[in-house]
Amino acid sequence: MNGEWRPDPSGRFEFRWWDGQNWTDHVAHQGQTFQAPLQGPPPQMQQQPVQQPAQPEQQAQPVQHAQPVQQAQPATPAEAFAGITGELVDGRFSEKEDQAIAKQNSKMLRVRLGEPFMARQGSMVAYQGNVDFAYEGGGASRFIKKALTGEGLSLMRCQGQGDVFLADLGKDVHLLHLQNSGISISGSNVLAFSAGLNWNIERVKGGSMMTGGLFNTTLRGSGWVAITTDGPPVVLNAAEAPTFADTNAIVAWSAHLQTNLKTSFKAGALIGRGSGEALQVGFSGVGFVIVQPSEGIQIPTQA
Numbered sequence: 001m002n003g004e005w006r007p008d009p010s011g012r013f014e015f016r017w018w019d020g021q022n023w024t025d026h027v028a029h030q031g032q033t034f035q036a037p038l039q040g041p042p043p044q045m046q047q048q049p050v051q052q053p054a055q056p057e058q059q060a061q062p063v064q065h066a067q068p069v070q071q072a073q074p075a076t077p078a079e080a081f082a083g084i085t086g087e088l089v090d091g092r093f094s095e096k097e098d099q100a101i102a103k104q105n106s107k108m109l110r111v112r113l114g115e116p117f118m119a120r121q122g123s124m125v126a127y128q129g130n131v132d133f134a135y136e137g138g139g140a141s142r143f144i145k146k147a148l149t150g151e152g153l154s155l156m157r158c159q160g161q162g163d164v165f166l167a168d169l170g171k172d173v174h175l176l177h178l179q180n181s182g183i184s185i186s187g188s189n190v191l192a193f194s195a196g197l198n199w200n201i202e203r204v205k206g207g208s209m210m211t212g213g214l215f216n217t218t219l220r221g222s223g224w225v226a227i228t229t230d231g232p233p234v235v236l237n238a239a240e241a242p243t244f245a246d247t248n249a250i251v252a253w254s255a256h257l258q259t260n261l262k263t264s265f266k267a268g269a270l271i272g273r274g275s276g277e278a279l280q281v282g283f284s285g286v287g288f289v290i291v292q293p294s295e296g297i298q299i300p301t302q303a
Contacts, residue, residue, distance in 0.1 A: 006097060010038055020161070095163075101175065101224055109166045109173050109191065109226050116159035118199075119166055119192040129162015153187040153217050157195065166192055171228035182220035182255030185227055189251045189292075194223025204281065205259050214247065214281070218255055227252060230294035238287050244280040248295040254287025 003019040008027060010016070013036065017026035025035040087093070096102050100112040108125070111117055118136060136155040158164050167173070168191055176183065178197065184204075193199070197219045204214040219225055229251050236243050238257055253259075260282045283289050 004097075012036070101226075103173055103175060104165065106172050107167055107170055109175065111158070111164045111166065111192065113158065113160055113162055113164065116157055116195045117192055118155045118195055119158055119164070120168060120190060121154040121156045123166045123168050123191055124156075124158075124164060125167045126165040127162055129160065131158060131160040131162045131164055133158055153190055153199075153201070158192075166226070168228050171230055172232060173226055173228055174233070175224060175226050177224050178219065179222050181222075182218060183225065183252050184216045184218045184255045185225070185252040186250065187217045189227045189229065190217055191226040191228050193219055193225035194221075197221045197223045197225065204261075214261070220255065227290075229290070229292040231292055233290050233292045236289045236291060238283040238285060238289055243283045243289055245283075245289060245291050246295050247279050247281055249291050249293075250281060251290040251292050253283060253289040254285075257283045257285045257287040257289070259283055 003017055003024075005015040005028060006018045008014065008016040009023065013027040013029040015028040016038075017024045023038055025037055027034060027036045093105075095110065096104050100114065102110055104110050111119075113129070113131060121135070124133065134157045136157045173191060184202070187201075198221050199217060199219050201215055202218045204216055233251060236245075238253070244262055262280045262282050
């Protein structure tokens with residue numbers, strides 16, 4: 001059966017088997033597995049577990065094909081780790097079941113498939129169920145933009161039934177929900193997003209290919225998006241004051257913010273680059289800017 005043990009919703013037993021669509025009569029309580037309807041007396045009234053009603057011997061009658069033999073019950077959490085103890089099997093690292101799309105920890109996301117979704121190629125670290133992964137080309141226009149701008153976002157479409165676990169180089173994962181809104185994200189920080197969102201590669205206004213090739217991936221519509229950051233980020237309110245951020249430290253911003261490039265040729269203004277000009281993106285308007293505590297690989301200065 002495709003399913004899993006979950007806390008019994010009736011509260012009468014420790015676990016009840018969820019077959020993927022409905023609760024079943026299979027329960028686990030105090031190390032015993034037996035069958036009990038969703039409604040019934042509390043566990044004290046059932047001190048003698050029903051040990052798989054010893055299917056009546058059917059009195060020499062052949063098994064009717066109309067009633068296929070049930071598959072063996074899955075192991076309970078206690079049985080799965082029989083004889084093994086320790087922090088890895090005591091429950092603290094167990095799969096989080098509260099929501100269909102949920103962070104399992106600060107660096108891993110689990111998506112329970114219903115509708116298809118897009119994910120960065122190579123970000124799948126595990127999956128359970130029947131899941132299909134297909135390359136998502138994005139169309140000729142996006143392919144040309146990727147080739148010309150360097151804003152690479154190689155995606156795969158995930159669809160089917162099951163759970164998909166995603167991560168990217170141990171970076172921190174953050175989950176956002178868009179409601180008829182838009183967000184501009186550096187392609188290297190996109191982990192996954194709803195297939196229903198519209199995405200495109202767009203030039204950062206105020207810049208051009210000659211000023212560093214500042215292009216970002218823009219997502220618009222209603223749905224969820226998971227992004228990554230190299231360390232805990234800070235979220236700045238651009239409406240509070242003129243806001244500027246290093247081009248390599250910016251993760252994302254509200255798509256409706258106005259942008260412009262600020263450059264400085266003064267040697268004292270060089271920020272961790274060793275040579276060349278300092279380049280920041282300026283933001284104005286009502287919205288937010290997400291900045292990570294990393295500017296990428298720094299080039300050491302010449303002695």
